[in-house]
Amino acid sequence: MDKRVLLIEDEPNLIEAIRFILSRGGWAVQTHSDGATAVARIRESRPDVLVLDVMLPGRSGFDILDELRADPDFTALPVLMLTAKGQAADRERAERAGASRYLTKPFSNADVLDSVNALMAGSA
Amino acid sequence: MPRGALTGSRIRDRRLAAGIRQTDLARAAGISASYLNLIEHNRRRIGGKLVADIARALGCEVSTLTEGAEAVLLAALGEAAAAGGQGVDEEPAEEFAGRFPGWAKLLAERHAKVERLEREVEALSDRLAHDPQLSASLHELLTAVTAIRSSTSILAGTEDLDPAWAARFLGILDAEGRRLAEGAEALAHYLNRPGAAEPAVETPQEEVEAFFAAHGWHLPELEGGAGPAAVDALVAGAAELTSSGGRHLARAAALRYAEDAVRMPLAEVEARAVLGAGALAAAFGVPAEVALRRLALLPEREAGLVLADAAGAITFRRPVDGFPLPRHGAGCPLWPLFQALSRPGVPVAAVVAMPGDGARRFRAEAIAAPLAPADFAAPPVFEATMLLTPAGADASAEPVGPTCRICPRETCRARREPSILGPARR
Numbered sequence: 001m002d003k004r005v006l007l008i009e010d011e012p013n014l015i016e017a018i019r020f021i022l023s024r025g026g027w028a029v030q031t032h033s034d035g036a037t038a039v040a041r042i043r044e045s046r047p048d049v050l051v052l053d054v055m056l057p058g059r060s061g062f063d064i065l066d067e068l069r070a071d072p073d074f075t076a077l078p079v080l081m082l083t084a085k086g087q088a089a090d091r092e093r094a095e096r097a098g099a100s101r102y103l104t105k106p107f108s109n110a111d112v113l114d115s116v117n118a119l120m121a122g123s124a
Numbered sequence: 125m126p127r128g129a130l131t132g133s134r135i136r137d138r139r140l141a142a143g144i145r146q147t148d149l150a151r152a153a154g155i156s157a158s159y160l161n162l163i164e165h166n167r168r169r170i171g172g173k174l175v176a177d178i179a180r181a182l183g184c185e186v187s188t189l190t191e192g193a194e195a196v197l198l199a200a201l202g203e204a205a206a207a208g209g210q211g212v213d214e215e216p217a218e219e220f221a222g223r224f225p226g227w228a229k230l231l232a233e234r235h236a237k238v239e240r241l242e243r244e245v246e247a248l249s250d251r252l253a254h255d256p257q258l259s260a261s262l263h264e265l266l267t268a269v270t271a272i273r274s275s276t277s278i279l280a281g282t283e284d285l286d287p288a289w290a291a292r293f294l295g296i297l298d299a300e301g302r303r304l305a306e307g308a309e310a311l312a313h314y315l316n317r318p319g320a321a322e323p324a325v326e327t328p329q330e331e332v333e334a335f336f337a338a339h340g341w342h343l344p345e346l347e348g349g350a351g352p353a354a355v356d357a358l359v360a361g362a363a364e365l366t367s368s369g370g371r372h373l374a375r376a377a378a379l380r381y382a383e384d385a386v387r388m389p390l391a392e393v394e395a396r397a398v399l400g401a402g403a404l405a406a407a408f409g410v411p412a413e414v415a416l417r418r419l420a421l422l423p424e425r426e427a428g429l430v431l432a433d434a435a436g437a438i439t440f441r442r443p444v445d446g447f448p449l450p451r452h453g454a455g456c457p458l459w460p461l462f463q464a465l466s467r468p469g470v471p472v473a474a475v476v477a478m479p480g481d482g483a484r485r486f487r488a489e490a491i492a493a494p495l496a497p498a499d500f501a502a503p504p505v506f507e508a509t510m511l512l513t514p515a516g517a518d519a520s521a522e523p524v525g526p527t528c529r530i531c532p533r534e535t536c537r538a539r540r541e542p543s544i545l546g547p548a549r550r
Contacts, residue, residue, distance in 0.1 A: 011267050013271040013275070013299065013300055014270060014271045014274070016292065016293075016296060017271055017274035017278060017296070020278060021278070055263055084262065084263045084266045084267075105263075105266040105269070105270040106238075106269040106270040106273050107270060107273075108277065109274050109277045109278065109281075
């Protein structure tokens with residue numbers, strides 16, 4: 001069965017690039033762009049790994065992660081958070097919220113693929 | 125032949141110029157005509173003995189066929205791929221450059237631009253925690269940089285990239301490159317505009333400045349002999365003063381204002397303001413710095429005021445449109461304010477102008493004076509005061525800047541650190 005990753009990100013060009021990289025890495029990639037409806041999409045999709053941006057329209061990635069971690073069904077879901085370089089407070093917040101890993105923009109393609117693969121390997 | 129042409133293209137150009145058929149050159153070089161055809165269209169790498177044989181057959185030096193921008197371009201593509209975190213073989217990069225030289229050049233240029241902008245973003249990152257608007261702008265830039273970096277890496281590092289995907293990612297590069305340029309320009313503009321997009325008040329000193337700004341930089345309650353009780357009442361009722369540090373500094377500044385107002389009564393100063401700070405100081409029998417402060421804080425008067433301690437730290441700022449004052453860090457070493465600090469007691473005056481075409485001119489008058497009367501038990505502590513008033517547009521002006529980090533005067537003799545902006549237009 002395909003490994004499934006759900007990417008919650010609102011930048012279309014970034015979505016395109018990350019989807020390309022992960023698809024070539026053997027992942028079935030689903031995407032979602034709205035923060036307000038992200039939790040419902042995650043519950044419906046039940047991905048193997050979640051890639052979650054911090055700054056989303058409607059709701060922040062931190063709030064989404066807080067709600068997920070409060071749900072026993074999603075406490076173990078591997079989550080890779082995307083934050084911005086230089087925003088140390090974001091990284092600390094991501095750790096507190098229960099992110100499994102985080103990447104700071106501008107990250108490389110290899111960073112994304114390696115992180116998602118590592119999260120999958122760790123959860124297997 | 126264009127200097128940037130690839131080796132295969134150069135061989136083809138040389139051969140055609142010499143009137144040699146492809147078959148004949150191939151035979152002379154000991155290879156098949158079809159292989160030479162691939163070489164000439166930059167579809168095969170060439171080097172070593174083969175390029176030497178071809179050069180000999182064409183009657184030219186090997187360097188004529190191989191030296192130039194090709195190596196630079198390939199190196200730039202390699203750097204782009206490496207920065208993207210993906211290893212890329214030399215051969216596909218060379219083939220990419222050969223088949224799409226224009227796009228390869230664009231990609232290399234975009235990569236260079238991303239590198240430069242990443243350094244700029246790094247330089248600005250220390251302000252992220254202090255300014256929400258900057259934080260949002262930088263997030264926007266970083267997202268664009270990430271999309272460019274990722275697309276560049278895919279283009280340079282994917283050997284079997286479908287042409288439709290290549291076109292897609294080139295489109296992304298183009299769009300994100302423009303977004304990055306516009307975002308960087310908007311950010312630089314924002315940083316250069318004190319007063320526009322007012323940043324949040326963060327420090328006690330900024331509270332004091334917000335307090336004075338809320339009163340139009342003039343305190344009528346403290347004119348005509350107001351005592352400490354009036355100062356305390358004014359400070360206690362100020363919504364801008366939210367910290368004990370802010371209230372402490374504001375009280376000191378307001379007390380000084382009240383003392384200055386006694387020494388130089390408002391009506392008399394307004395009547396004789398045209399005389400200038402030096403003549404006013406003499407007329408009222410006060411030190412020059414008192415006259416500078418008083419002239420800067422008259423009602424309805426366009427003026428700037430900057431105070432600095434002996435370490436050069438700015439302790440008070442009244443901004444004036446056209447003379448940006450740095451919110452963090454040091455000012456420009458060329459300001460008369462700092463020249464005054466090196467010559468305490470000596471008045472320093474100059475007409476100055478910030479960078480940029482059409483920048484306003486200001487007459488800057490500064491003096492450094494001891495904060496307290498002379499004391500044989502301790503060395504004096506100086507404070508510098510600078511008044512800024514608009515000068516005529518035709519006045520010749522000394523070039524100054526806001527602060528090195530956002531000053532575009534690249535070759536300035538007083539520069540202490542590189543600017544995050546490009547060079548000035550003049």
